[in-house]
Amino acid sequence: MVSHPPPESSSVNQNDNSQPSKIIKPPRAPLKRLKSPAWDHFDQIKNNDGFVVWAVCECCGKDYAAGSNKNATNNLLAHTPACPRIHIRMRFKIIQYGSFLRVDNGSSSSIVEEIATGKQFSIRDVFQMRKISDASAIEMESDVSESTSPTQPKWRKVAYGGMQPGFEDNHTDESFLEDMVMNANVVKRNMLKVMLDSVSISQYLCIVALVVIVWTLTLRSSIDANSLLLLDVILLGLGFFVLLLTAEMLSFNLLLKFSFFITGLYVLSPIYHTLTWSISSDSIWALTVSLITLHLFLHDYSGCTVKAPGAPERPSFMSNISLNASIVASLLIASRLPSRLHVFAIVLFSLQVFLFAPLVVYCIKKYSFPFHLIFSVGLMAVTLAFAYRLHRLVFVLLLSLFVFVNMVCPYWLIRIQEYKFEINGPWDEAKLCFNITE
Template sequence: MVMNANVVKRDLLKVMVDSVSISQYLCIVALVVSTWTLTLNLVIDEATLLKFDVGLLLVGFLVLLLTTCPFSVQLLSKYVLNISFFISGLYVLAPIYHTLTRSISSDSIWALAVSLLLVHLFLHDYSGSTIRPPGALNNPKLTSNISLNASIVASVLVASRLPSRLHVFAIMLLSLQVFLFAPLIIFCIKKNHFRLYLLFSFLLMVVTLGVTYQLHRMFFILLLVLLVFISVVCPYWLIRIQEYKFEINGPWDEAKLCFDITE
């Protein structure tokens, strides 16, 4: 009999660094919700939102090209073609999204949107991206696809309450860029430049806290408590409960294959 043969001794700093991906994505969702709120209150107009969409798209496209190795003209043309189809289809569907929930009360829309965002956060794949990265061997998980669909439906519900079709197109383009492409861009940065990934995450948290502080104090306090809980309390809690880990191994355990059964 062997006791605690597979128990991994964790380091507090490493666990805190691993928790950055959760805190970072929570800040991204908080920024999207803040943008939704400011747009619904007509603080941000459609022209400003479209400029921000274009800038965000160019930055993400550039990062994806720089982190993709080897780079090829065929890959570049594929990205440009896919993004062109994506934006064109979204622009054509904007009038439908604008009138989609006209017969539904606003209270129902907000309650459903919040519920879908919570589902999105709980099922999101924080270790990868829903879009398959270049050169990846594994396909995205089913839960990550459900999470993505929940975020898209929430975006459609919020966009349907905007005053014009151009507003709808701009906010949907922003939401889909963030929920669909941002995890892929962040995954590529993390894979190729881990220090840059940590710096980006820290700046993102600072910016998000600043935006939420200006938007609503209660929202700011809730986000700050969540970030501290996820980044500090949970890693410390995980390290503390490791001493209570108790596992026994012996000849009664099932045999484990030491080779790939598909070969």
């Protein structure tokens, strides 16, 4: 038999100055005071790694503390045949020793709410905690094999197999949120790096703006056909020189292809000249503006319009649509020029810029990023100079666009990144990964 605790003046509990909690008697039989110190039995079972059962006899009200310790367990089993029923008051596990012990409820139902939470109690408090409802007590039959309450099967995390006995279909245990990961794929961005990356966008905006300025000056007859042809030759020579310097991809085969391309374009110039005679000029201007806007929205600012040497992949479908929109806009503008030579010169200039310039810029950026920045800043200065000559309002709009793209948008991106919150966990759909080697 297990004896009740000694008075507070006992030497075993000198450090425990707290008053014992009030004893609440069970509704059926009062709990009698134990005749011998309760900690004697705790000294016997304190090295037990298993569960400890605190049982109360329904007939005589005697307390028993039984664990894997042989003597303490036999005291409970010896009294079992004399009583028809025994109430299990607590079933806990000693986890931590010392002046305080941490107890953990091991039964399927939370008999003592404080114990289930893992709160620390003194040894005296464990045996004097009698605030247990009669409905939460577990009744045991007198059979020796059923002297301890059966534990509920542990919930297992399985994908298939149906419902597990004793658990709801949507049951989640305490480890459900252990696999939750927050902001696993969020990339922390630097303000300076984002501003440097936005230079590529401003650079291509300058290229498109220069093309539009040349179109406008040609339609106003400010630039003649010979000047356009000279500009085409200069741009073509500079492009070949950059490719030879950065990528070393200039070859006789490439020059031959360009010769065939220019010859075919010259032959088709009369057709382009009379292509839109039956369409009004207002429709041509509106369609040209729409196509250029579509070109800017769908353009791939991180790559080039053709397969560059060393590029990881080919141009995307949207990039091809953007290129086609720019070519159609060039043909619409060329159809409003006065002569076939003007048509040939302006179409060649447009194709060099929209088709050939992104490849040259990509090679420059791959060759040297500082040189890429110098080239971009110089291109912005030239574009702003021509825009100021064309109209001051165009200059202000273009300058505002550069400030918005290179300063406001990077700051905006860094600012809203603080509110990005992404969670991943066991509720996400499974992602199948296949490693196909054949």
